Amino acid sequence: MRSDKGDLKARARIRNAALELFGAEGATGVSLRAVAARAGVSHALVLHHFGSKEGLRKECDAYVISLVRGGPGVEALEDTAGLAAMLEAAGPVRRYLGRAFMDGTPEAAALYDEIVEATERWLEQGVAEGWARPSQDPRARAAIYVTWLLAPLAFGEHLSRVLGVPDPHDMDATLRHSRAGIEIFTGGVFADDRALTAWEAVRKERRAR
Amino acid sequence: MRSDKGDLKARARIRNAALELFGAEGATGVSLRAVAARAGVSHALVLHHFGSKEGLRKECDAYVISLVRGGPGVEALEDTAGLAAMLEAAGPVRRYLGRAFMDGTPEAAALYDEIVEATERWLEQGVAEGWARPSQDPRARAAIYVTWLLAPLAFGEHLSRVLGVPDPHDMDATLRHSRAGIEIFTGGVFADDRALTAWEAVRKERRAR
DNA sequence: CAGTTGGCTGACCAATTGGTTATCATCCTG
DNA sequence: CAGGATGATAACCAATTGGTCAGCCAACTG
Known part of the structure; x- marks a missing residue:
């Protein structure tokens, strides 16, 4: 019909x-x-x-x-x-996907889970092959990784404004903040373990209660 | 009563x-x-x-x-x-803040800019003092850093679901994904430069057009 | 050609929306 | 006690909402 x-x-x-x-x-x-x-x-x-x-x-x-x-x-x-292709896809579709994730429709949730699952396996393989660092909590890392890749969908407007690019979905802006993200994913931000030890301290203090 | x-x-x-x-x-x-x-x-x-x-x-x-x-x-x-009310309000306040950023009210935008600005100075100082790695694009890095910290506000629901924690704003869930995030911020995810060089390739190919 | 089918519409409907107004109930304060 | 402020409400309003319905119209199909 x-x-x-x-x-x-x-x-x-x-x-x-x-x-x-x-x-x-x-x-x-x-x-x-x-x-x-x-x-x-x-x-x-x-x-x-x-x-x-x-x-x-x-x-x-x-x-x-x-x-x-x-x-x-x-x-x-x-x-x-797929996600990478998505991030390069047309503006309206990207915007919609971001909204769908934020509004938490069941379908979007299922997709999210799927992506995290795939990412976890992918990173696990990377660890085995030596191009990814091991993690103390692989699932949480995969989830955070995915969430961070999605973040520009939610806050793209602010991102582009701060970077001085008029259109939130401009390709150049995307390319620029992608580079910054990859930089962090490759070498990190902090040069020592102070943030990690600070976190440990917080957890310990919280456990004490 | x-x-x-x-x-x-x-x-x-x-x-x-x-x-x-x-x-x-x-x-x-x-x-x-x-x-x-x-x-x-x-x-x-x-x-x-x-x-x-x-x-x-x-x-x-x-x-x-x-x-x-x-x-x-x-x-x-x-x-x-006092404090009790403050802690009780913490969850709703966080949620509201996330929404405000997503909906892009002018006030939220100003706050975002402010935070990025402060973060950039903070990281700059960190580089000078040696506890933060230098960046090729400090402003973009600061923007991404802030955006990533904010990401759980937008996708907290998915994050907690994937981690098996019922309440998206549960303290334990927050603690767990915080740890994963700090891990990435400290050591990165990738053990070599392949992602970085892949990005360079994409940029080059795009410039050729 | 007649008839059926399905895309398409204007008019209509009940419910809900943000907002106004007139009114009431306090509670001070002189 | 008079009499404003102040807090709070019910009744009402115009506009908008998602959804329904009867019917128009063009294209197939017998």
Whole structure:
């Protein structure tokens, strides 16, 4: 019933409009009428196609997630290639993905878990092969690693402003803060163990209670 | 007797309720009536005190920011509960702060800039004193550092879920991922320069175009 | 050609929203 | 006790929201 190209056009237009608006303002802050207006259709048509606002949101989720998961002929997430591709993908999609993670939809949560899982295996392999350092808590490290890669999605606006780049999703800004991130991932920030020992002290004091 | 917060002035009760709800769902997704209900007052009183929803939001911003800046908050002194109230408020305040950064209010932006600025100077000093590694792009590094520290505010829900801790703002979860973060900040993740050289390759290829 | 189907719409609906106003209940203070 | 301030509310309002419905219209299909 929906394999026709004729209806896919309208559906796609609405979905793209929703993607942009939801990503920019958050789903709760955008009315169906706003989406419809941007897609150049009546708001009733949005309901006609997606049943409800929630239905539209889910379809956006599914679409974006499929983009992240499925590159051209790529199998499931074996490494962070999908994520890396995602970070280079189009602005609206990125923005939407960031929102989805922040708003904590079940689908986004599942994707997050998947990415962390893959990253943990990837880093484990790296440790075995010698190009990654061992960790005292590999799972937590993988989780933090992923979270940090995602961070610019949430705070990209501030990041670009601080770096003096007008567009939060400008490629040059992305490249620049990527470099800084990789620098930290490669050599760290601190030259000694003072932060680590400070953490130990906090934990010890907390345990004492 | 009415409730545990019965002693607090209505104004503070409303502000605290708004803090919790706005932080949890985002300001646009929470109605004034919901705030009023949580504070145990009529929704008209919210308007009476704060003029408008935007006024309430700004007051929340100002309050949270004053807490972050560490200065003696005006209302903080009125809350006789002292430290206990402070710790209890810590969770909601953190959540709210994360939302404020994500939603990009002007006040939050200014605070962000301030923090990055201070961090950059701090790291610069660290480099001079030898406990921080030099960076090729100190400003970008400071921005990324701050952004990464803030990341758990945005993705704390996923982080705690992946670590198997029920409450996203549980102290133990915070402690655990903090440790992983400090580990990275201290020693990095990668044992060689392959990520760095890969980045260089990407930049070069991009420049060629 | 008649008829069915499905994309598409305007008009409508009940519920909810942020905001206003008139009013009431205190509580000081003169 | 009079009489403002101040705190708080119920009733109301216009606008907007997500969702429904009957029906238009173009394209297939018999």
